[in-house]
Each structure stands twice: as C-alpha cells, then as structure tokens.
Amino acid sequence: MASKELKTFTRKEVAKHNTSDDLWIVIDAKVYDITRFKNLHPGGASVLVDEEVAGQDATEAFYGLHRHDVILKPQFARLQIGIIEGEQAVIESRVVGELSKVPYGEPTWLTPGYHNPYYSENHRTFQKAVRKFMDEIVTPDANAREEDGKPPSKSVIEAMAKVNLHAMRMGPGKHLKGLELMGGIVKPEQFDYFHELIITQELARTGRRGYGDGLMAGSVIGLPPVLNFGSPEIKAKVVPDVLSGQKPICLAISEAFAGSDVSGLKTYAKKTEDGKHWIINGTKKWITNGTFAHYFTVGCKTDDGFTVILVERGEGVETKAIKTSYSPAAGTAFITFENVKVPVENTLGPEGAGIFINYLLKLSYSNFNHERWVMICSAARSQRLIVEECLKWTNQRKAFGKPLHSQAVIRSKLAAMIARVESVQNWLENLTFQMNNMSYKEQAAKLAGPLGILKMQATRSAQLTATDAVQIFGGRGITRTGMGEFIEHYHRTVPFDAILGGAEDVLGDLGVRQAIRGLPKNVKL
Known part of the structure; x- marks a missing residue:
C-alpha cells in the first residue's frame, strides 16, 4: 500500500x-x-x-x-x-541495533571516546550482530510472551540455534568445536567469556526478566554438568538435543527442604539389586524451565552420599507450574519423581560419601561459579536499562514547571544509581578477564569467593536502584503498562536475582570464608 x-x-x-x-x-x-x-x-x-x-x-x-x-x-x-511548514521533527526513534546516546546508557567500552583494555575489535563486531539479532528477533517475542505468559516462541529458539547462540551461552569450550558462531563472526577458538558476557547483557536489554530465564536459561546451568562430567555416550546424545533447542535441560537441585544447604537434599536415588539402574523418588522446587524441560540434571541423596544424575522426562516424572510474582514465561516448576528408573550410565561424575565434600565443592565452584557470573552479567545490564529509563524520564517529566532533574534529591538518586551500576560492571569485567586467563581449576580455587561477593553486591545494588526508580517514576513506577512499565517489571522481578544462584547472605559468607582461609598465619596488626 x-x-x-x-x-x-x-x-x-x-x-x-x-x-x-x-x-x-x-x-x-x-x-x-x-x-x-x-x-x-x-x-x-x-x-x-x-x-x-x-x-x-x-x-x-x-x-x-x-x-x-x-x-x-x-x-x-x-x-x-x-x-x-519550515520545521523538522527532532525526536529520534530508536534504530534497531544502534547504541544508546543517553549518558551511562551503555557500558564505557561501547561509549564513543572511552577506552577499554578488555575488548577487541572482534568483540565489537560481535556485539553489533548480537544486538541486531536481539532487537529484531528476541525483543518483539519477549514483549508478547511477557503479556501472555507463554514460553518463548519456537521460532526464536530455532533462530538462536541457527547461529549457535545456545552453544555460546554455555561459555568457551570444546562443545563449540566445528560450529559456525554468529554467521562466522567469531571462530570457536576465539570465543571467550567477554563474548558470552555480550550475549547475556544484550539479552538483558529486553527488560523482560522472566522471559530471559524462559529463553533456555535452565539449559545454561543444567547442561554444563553433562559437558563436564557426562560420559561420551551421554554427551553424544544429550548435547546436540539441547544446543539445537529441541530438548531443553534444567538444573534440579533446590527443594522445599533444601536450597543453599545442598547437603540437606531429600530426593533419594537407590540402585537396583543388579546395580544397572537408579530408582529416584523425591521432589524439586523453584526449578527454572522445569515445566517444559526434556532433561533434568538432578541432585540426589544416595546410600553413600550425594550424586548427580541425568533424568529424561518420562514415566514417573511430573512437573507443575509454580505461580510467582515473577513470570510464567520462565517455566518455574515443582517436580515430582516417583519411582523413576534411570540407567546408572546417566550418573554425572563420581558418587558416594567418600568424595562427597570434594565433589560437592567441585560442582559448586565450577557450574555454580558460571551460573552466578551469568546472573551478575544480567544484573549489571538490567540496572543500566533502569538508569537510562530514569534519565530520560527526569528530562521530559515536568514538576513545578521545571524538569524533574532540576530537583537535587532526584539528582542524588541518579548519582547513586550510576555509581552502583558502573562499579558492578567494572568489577565484573575484571573478574571476566581473570576467567579468560585462568584454567578451570584455577577459577574454581580462586574466583568462587569474589564471584559470590560480587553477586551479593550486584543484587543488593539492584534492589536499591529498583526502589529509587519507583520513587522517581511515582505511580507510573507501579503500573504494568505505559511510561513506567520497565520500572514496575524490574521492581517486581529483581528480588529473584537475590535468591537464584544462592541467597545474598550465603554468597557473601562464602566469599569471606574463602578470604579467611587465604589469610597468612603469620600476619598480625
């Protein structure tokens, strides 16, 4: 027409x-x-x-x-x-894929005129492609699914699989070998944690936290134990299923009886008399993507300790959606395992009490480190979106005949928001650089504590920013549509980040305990 x-x-x-x-x-x-x-x-x-x-x-x-x-x-x-006549429109529409022109709307490495030691030209080219993909394909679906509460559309999952975004969200590693990443922009051997940080932060820009978790976030934390501890046969079967987006996986650890206290798990796995199968009974709660997952990475108590077992959806596995203030799009589930029979070959890593503590630490410091790092990436970028929304709003909203930012109390809130997001981003980039230059074993030994404290800092600062943003937007900040829709959504969903991946107090304590263990015995005041 x-x-x-x-x-x-x-x-x-x-x-x-x-x-x-x-x-x-x-x-x-x-x-x-x-x-x-x-x-x-x-x-x-x-x-x-x-x-x-x-x-x-x-x-x-x-x-x-x-x-x-x-x-x-x-x-x-x-x-x-x-x-x-004689006038031109001056208000610009946001162009798909372009950078924000709002101060602090982008991290400094994407801000013209600023310099950064961590990112290469390949990272910048990669970021442009990922942002365009997210703006054109993911964001429209995120808005629609947040409205109707359904899981992310199959077309989006398939589009991500086509450029191997699912694989890249698992981080650098052998699983990328032979894959064409983002149309060939980055080679598998080039791909590092800064590339993954870019993916996570660009996804966070949708401003739809529940949808972001629904977009196979369960696989991001559920598949690494398979990659790191699964047999070659298990990996050959499961990894292609998950990375193609056809059969998502989720991590099923938390229970009504045990969250951060993993040793308190009650889901029980007992071997059959012939030793060829596990029989699993128990429940799991608050499991991200559980309602639509095909595979489950399940933490179980066993006769001699603690074992992680891969379970495929089938007879005896039942999932029910949990209604939260979060979002149905995340697929948060209560899972029941009733006499579920699983081949013993599905055991991920060692089993038994003799190595219970070491194995638990190995699982926690490797898989959980990555999970917490991903959450920090998302939390940092989500806060930046709120800072940008607030700066725009205070510039266009008039109060007492002047822009809202003419009031010192508003500028004070904005200053605190900016300080929080910039400090989290900078510490995040420092730790990401360490991850790029440490072996997996070194990361487990040295970064669990700092990542725990940083996640605590990121989520606490996020909640302060959410509260300040509601005050700045007033009634609009608690309205699900209109000017403050992103503020309302953020304020409603931000507490989940403070719990998922480890509660703030637990992670802060983890970091301090690690620091105390590293104190030299001969230091005194």
Whole structure:
C-alpha cells in the first residue's frame, strides 16, 4: 500500500482546528487529526479537547504521558495528516541495533571516546550482530510472551540455534568445536567469556526478566554438568538435543527442604539389586524451565552420599507450574519423581560419601561459579536499562514547571544509581578477564569467593536502584503498562536475582570464608 501524501500547514492554520468536532494537534512538528480518535482515547476525550491541547503543540503533554513507541503504532500513525511548514521533527526513534546516546546508557567500552583494555575489535563486531539479532528477533517475542505468559516462541529458539547462540551461552569450550558462531563472526577458538558476557547483557536489554530465564536459561546451568562430567555416550546424545533447542535441560537441585544447604537434599536415588539402574523418588522446587524441560540434571541423596544424575522426562516424572510474582514465561516448576528408573550410565561424575565434600565443592565452584557470573552479567545490564529509563524520564517529566532533574534529591538518586551500576560492571569485567586467563581449576580455587561477593553486591545494588526508580517514576513506577512499565517489571522481578544462584547472605559468607582461609598465619596488626 502506497503511503499517503502529507500536506504542509502553518501553526496558525492548525490553531483553527480546536473544537470537539474539528480537533487537530501538533506533536514534534507533525500534524494529527484526532477528531474521530478522541472518543477512543484511554484518558477520555476531555483531555484532548482541553484548550491547552486542541489546535496547539501537544509535544510536551504527549511525552509527559506516553512512551515514544505509542506514536509509532500504525493506528496512531494513520492519524497524521501533515507537517508544520519550515520545521523538522527532532525526536529520534530508536534504530534497531544502534547504541544508546543517553549518558551511562551503555557500558564505557561501547561509549564513543572511552577506552577499554578488555575488548577487541572482534568483540565489537560481535556485539553489533548480537544486538541486531536481539532487537529484531528476541525483543518483539519477549514483549508478547511477557503479556501472555507463554514460553518463548519456537521460532526464536530455532533462530538462536541457527547461529549457535545456545552453544555460546554455555561459555568457551570444546562443545563449540566445528560450529559456525554468529554467521562466522567469531571462530570457536576465539570465543571467550567477554563474548558470552555480550550475549547475556544484550539479552538483558529486553527488560523482560522472566522471559530471559524462559529463553533456555535452565539449559545454561543444567547442561554444563553433562559437558563436564557426562560420559561420551551421554554427551553424544544429550548435547546436540539441547544446543539445537529441541530438548531443553534444567538444573534440579533446590527443594522445599533444601536450597543453599545442598547437603540437606531429600530426593533419594537407590540402585537396583543388579546395580544397572537408579530408582529416584523425591521432589524439586523453584526449578527454572522445569515445566517444559526434556532433561533434568538432578541432585540426589544416595546410600553413600550425594550424586548427580541425568533424568529424561518420562514415566514417573511430573512437573507443575509454580505461580510467582515473577513470570510464567520462565517455566518455574515443582517436580515430582516417583519411582523413576534411570540407567546408572546417566550418573554425572563420581558418587558416594567418600568424595562427597570434594565433589560437592567441585560442582559448586565450577557450574555454580558460571551460573552466578551469568546472573551478575544480567544484573549489571538490567540496572543500566533502569538508569537510562530514569534519565530520560527526569528530562521530559515536568514538576513545578521545571524538569524533574532540576530537583537535587532526584539528582542524588541518579548519582547513586550510576555509581552502583558502573562499579558492578567494572568489577565484573575484571573478574571476566581473570576467567579468560585462568584454567578451570584455577577459577574454581580462586574466583568462587569474589564471584559470590560480587553477586551479593550486584543484587543488593539492584534492589536499591529498583526502589529509587519507583520513587522517581511515582505511580507510573507501579503500573504494568505505559511510561513506567520497565520500572514496575524490574521492581517486581529483581528480588529473584537475590535468591537464584544462592541467597545474598550465603554468597557473601562464602566469599569471606574463602578470604579467611587465604589469610597468612603469620600476619598480625
């Protein structure tokens, strides 16, 4: 369909159309005839007929009440009949894939004029491609699924598999060998933790926390034990299933009886008399992606200690959705295992009490380290999105006749938000650099503590930022649609980050205990 030809008007001509039966307005040098629309306006016709809006420039009034996305919707765009003579629109629409121009809207390595020692040109090229992918394919689906509560669309999962994003979210490693990553932008041997950080942070920009976890986040934490401890036969079967997006996996450790205290698990696995199978009975709770997972990496008590076993969905496995203040899109589940028969070959790593502590530490410091690092990446970028939203809002919102940021108390909140997000991002990049230059064994020995403390810092600062953002947005900050939709969503979902992957106090204590173990015996004040 050909676009309609727009006429040119003077502001005096527009001013004549100021009655209920003939109502025009100007928004950003564009002229709209809203005569027929006024009765459909959610705020009522009286707002539009008001003498300060009818026939006048309504730009300030519009952006005081609506996001820019509203004016781009087809039903509103159709109301445009012309433009103002000699004037140009000045408000820019966000271009898919482009960087934000808002100060602190991007980390410094993406901010023009700043320098960073960690990122190469390959990282920058990779970031552009990932952002374009997320903006074009993921974000529209994230918005829709957050609305209807369904899991991410199959088309998105398949699109991610096509460029091997699922594989890259597992981090660097042998599982990438022979794969074409993001259309060949990065070679498998080049791929490092900064590439993975980019993927996680670009995904976080959707501002839809529950959807982000629904997008196979369970596989990010459920598959590594298979990659690291599974037999060649198990890996040959399971890894392609998961990385193709066809059969997701999830990590099933937490129970109603045990969370951070993994030694308190009650799900029990007992071997059959012939020693060829495990029989598993028990329950798991708060399992991300559990409602739609095909494989389950399950932590079990056994006769001689603690064992992790890969379970395939089948007879005796039942999953139920858990309703939370989070999002149904995450697929959070309560799982019941009733006499589930599993081949003993599905055991992931060693079993038994003799090496219980060492194995538990190995699993925790490797798989859990990566999980917590991923959550820190996401938390840092999510906070930055909130900082950007607040800076935009305080610039366009008027209070007492001046922009909101003219008030010192608002600027103080913004300063604290910026300080928090920049400090988390910088410590994160430092630890990511360490990960790139340490062996897996060194990471387990040295980084569990710092990552635990940083996750604690990231989630505590996130909750402070969420609270400040609600105060800045006022009533809009607790409204699920409109100007404050991202603020409301963030404030509602941010407590989950403080719990998932290890509660704040537990992780902080982990970091301090590791530091204490490293204290030289001969140091004194």
